[in-house]
Amino acid sequence: AQKVTQAQTEISVVEKEDVTLDCVYETRDTTYYLFWYKQPPSGELVFLIRRNSFDEQNEISGRYSWNFQKSTSSFNFTITASQVVDSAVYFCALSAEYGNKLVFGAGTILRVKS
């Protein structure tokens, strides 16, 4: 069975602080895909990143960066110099096949205060 754990229910930071959102996953598949989505108050999911199990390279996109470590089954997400607009619920998700059904973590509420 597949499982995604986001242990941080809610995080509050002050603008310009860096923040890391943790994600730990469980799967028996050798090929799998990991995702991060942002869900602002409007409810619509915003795709942030996809990573396959064979690519452990870390990725940076602007203020966002992701650290994928298979040894610890973790796929953590860091926002550098956080902004109020980053306030949202962030979900980590896992799928066994690319484009197949997703298993979501419980989500982490991020509140960035000015």
Added chain:
Amino acid sequence: GAVVSQHPSRVICKSGTSVKIECRSLDFQATTMFWYRQFPKQSLMLMATSNEGSKATYEQGVEKDKFLINHASLTLSTLTVTSAHPEDSSFYICSAKGGIYEQYFGPGTRLTVT
């Protein structure tokens, strides 16, 4: 990028009535669509996988007679909540998969049953 729409975005209905939610892929053909449900302050849970021209596959615990799914064309899937009750009030999100590509999420439909 790929666009998925949902209609309606919000619906309020009386207990005992049925409600139909549409999910459309606007600029690509989706062989598979997924229906998720999200209760307030909770994660997304997959309800069913809908394949064009065949019966939907429901996740364990989801009543197929209550949540009717029809995927009659490569661009449209519908979810009908039959004899809705207040406990069915939720945020319903669809996603569409085109070929081998990743899932594209719709904006969601907020259902309130009074």
